[in-house]
Amino acid sequence: QAQLVESGGGSVQAGGSLRLSCTTGTYMYTTHCLGWFRQAPGKEREGVAASASDGSSNYADSVKGRFTVSRDNVDNRLYLQMNSLKPEDTAMYYCAATEAWRVGYDCLLGSWRPEQAYWGQGTQVTVSS
Numbered sequence: 001q002a003q004l005v006e007s008g009g010g011s012v013q014a015g016g017s018l019r020l021s022c023t024t025g026t027y028m029y030t031t032h033c034l035g036w037f038r039q040a041p042g043k044e045r046e047g048v049a050a051s052a053s054d055g056s057s058n059y060a061d062s063v064k065g066r067f068t069v070s071r072d073n074v075d076n077r078l079y080l081q082m083n084s085l086k087p088e089d090t091a092m093y094y095c096a097a098t099e100a101w102r103v104g105y106d107c108l109l110g111s112w113r114p115e116q117a118y119w120g121q122g123t124q125v126t127v128s129s
Helices: 026-031
Strands: 005-007 010-013 018-023 032-039 046-051 057-059 067-072 077-082 091-099 123-128
Touching (some): 018 032, 018 123, 026 032
Parallel strands (some): 010 123
Antiparallel strands (some): 005 018, 018 077, 046 057, 067 077
16 A cells, blocks of 8 residues: 655645645655645646656646745655745645656656546645735
């Protein structure tokens, strides 16, 4: 059973920052694409940022320039630094992983298939205006 464990969510005012963290096992960390997705009430789940094992990353247009995804190769940890938060960023955020061969080794968000990914339990981010 793959395990992805998120932490770091919370409530913040617009313009503030939060950092999400996701831990996983060594095998998954080194062989899978890792990413962050979010789902707001009444909306579909959307990709936010993805990270390849070579350190490359890609982002949804809505978060470019504000969010940064990064890896800690010592602790097998994936981070999402979120700056300049907006109320529309309010959502449940999920850490996810998928085999790189399924989506391409560049791990582009648009190539992910939710049914083929592994998911964490989610962490809530709430941004108030």
